[in-house]
Amino acid sequence: MKPIERTVVIFDNGIDCCIKFAVQDGDLSKYHGAYININDAGDELRDLIFNADGEFLWKFLDVFPVDEVRNGAIVIVAGVSEY
Secondary structure (H helix, E strand, C coil): CCCCCEEEEEEEECCCCEEEEEEEECCCHHHCCCEEECCCCCCHHHHHHECCCCCECCCCECCCCHHHHHCCCEEEEEEEECC
16 A cells, blocks of 8 residues: 555634645644644644744645645544634
8 A cells, every 4th residue: 555645634723713724744644633722732733733933834725635635645634722
């Protein structure tokens, strides 16, 4: 089986009440269904998404990246909240 090279993240931003999409290199399937607390420092997923100042590291899209999935990317759902 071919290794997973890309992951499309359906990102539920509970802070802004919006859904965004991100395309990341590698297999992030272990984070499927994960919701993190924005205030929890040291969380592995948090450290992938935010820098030390709490700013997003990922580039977010408003439209689902269908072509990435057609080209073999997996799809996961993850999110963030303030609680």
